[in-house]
Amino acid sequence: MSLVLVLNSGSSSIKFQLVDPTSHATDEPFASGLVEQIGEPSGTITLKHAGEKHRIEAPIPDHAAGLDLAFTLMSEHKCGPKDVELVAVGHRTVHGGLLFNSPEVITDEIVELMRDLIPLAPLHNPANIVGIEVARELLPDIPHVAVFDTGFFHSLPPAAALYAIDAETAAEHGVRRYGFHGTSHEYVSHKVADILGRPYEDINQITLHLGNGASCAAIKGGRPIDTSMGMTPLAGLVMGTRSGDIDPGIVFHLHRTAGMSIDEIDALLNKRSGVKGISGVNDFRELRALIDEGNQDAWLAYNIYIHQLRRYIGSYMIALGRVDAITFTAGVGENADFVREDALAGLEMYGIKIDPAKNGREQIISTDDSTIKVLVVPTNEELAIARYAKTKSEAAQS
Structure with a gap:
């Protein structure tokens, strides 16, 4: 079974799933879990695999420690990244701005371009980038792909995308409608077509x-x-x-x-x-x-x-x-x-x-x-x- 590790890195948490890309929407992931309370004196890591739940408590000083502990817990239950056939790591990335309208294989250059977008998503993109950097260090031989939440709405018509403020100011500071939850809207809308035939x-x-x-x-x-x-x-x-x-x-x-x-x-x-x-x-x-x-x-x-x-x-x-x-x-x-x-x-x-x-x-x-x-x-x-x-x-x- 070829699996993809899906990561969603927040400011103080990391959600993770091992997913079979060929599975159905209603199928349970091969494994899933959550790293919580990163940066606090005590954090928790939970893991669900093979119908069982596992939980550990430990200090989690940063994302690197959190992901490393999560991988260790997964390995103890034979579902770590080195225990399965891992073909890619997919990163949920909140803001792609106007630079990214489709998923991108992550390189050093892509990461630097994502840093340029931090002013558009100061609460989300920094944590996304940290998660990407940590995962690339821990899994250097696996392709990493960024999937942007804004990508689906990249080509909105100008009348919907632009705000009625000074055009020069808006262009200089990237002020426009980007839209979010794009991955969900795109996925669900395609499922609707399938259901209706x-x-x-x-x-x-x-x-x-x-x-x-x-x-x-x-x-x-x-x-x-x-x-x-x-x-x-x-x-x-x-x-x-x-x-x-x-x-x-x-x-x-x-x-x-x-x-x-x-x-x-x-x-x-x-x-x-x-x-x-x-x-x-x-x-x-x-x-x-x-x-x-x-x-x-x-x-x-x-x-x-x-x-x-x-x-x-x-x-x-x-x-x-x-x-x-x-x-x-x-x-x-x-x-x-x-x-x-x-x-x-x-x-x-x-x-x-x-x-x-x-x-x-x-x-x-x-x-x-x-x-x-x-x-x-x-x-x-x-x-x-x-x-x-x-x-x-x-x-x-x-």
Whole structure:
């Protein structure tokens, strides 16, 4: 079995999976795990393999130590990088800017170009680069491939990609819509074509990636024409802890009247807003429980969330003209049937009809006579990254 190691390096954590690129979306990875609390006095490493869970606690001073400990734990259970046929390492990389619109085999030159993009993603790209450097040192003989979260939206039409600010300033500082969750939107939209048995290029669809981070995309004839996230992942839909779209004047108002610094406002909008900022929770299971108990803050947070989601769905229906499918994916999208029902309620006149008996039980949850098909399709970004990494590494070696 040829496997790909998929790495997602954050500022204080590393998610890892050993994936068979030929597997199905519903298959469990060969092994998976998480390195947490990097840089703290004590960290944890968890591993799932062959139906068993393993966990160790140890000081993890940096990413190098964390990945090394993870490899050691994997080797103890015969699933380390040297215990399997490892053909590539795929790295989830948040921001490719305008430089990268497809996966890239990583070289020293590619890493330096990624450093140039740090100002566009100061919270994500530095950690991604550290993870790449550490993995390349530990696995120097294996091809490493960067898969960029922004790549799918690289060719957005100018009307969707550009903001109405001074063009010279925008060009100088890279201010434009880049979009995120691209790997998920691309993967899911292709799965929709497979499920419907239609050519990808013939379908107009709206994909809704609803997790703690949330985004939606309008895809016309196989090409994205709009997406909700912008220059950063803060824009668009209301999310677990992020505000989504707000009046930009709020930033100036908070700075001038509340004396908040830019960093404080950044933390407010990214970490203390969204559903959690209003209700106190960001897990939709907890949110639903609070609503059922009559909690008014939870009800308000949910209504704001649904209101913004419906606004985007409606605007994308107009942008596409003809819509063939609307698809829900990611943690909330795949598991919260009430979100799917409320997001599309009352749209029968547009040919959107959810069948309550199918919602939560089948992939196509719309009625047989619904003009627009409504689907629930599990995303699998790690599998998509594994496939990209294997294909790209093989092409580079041929």
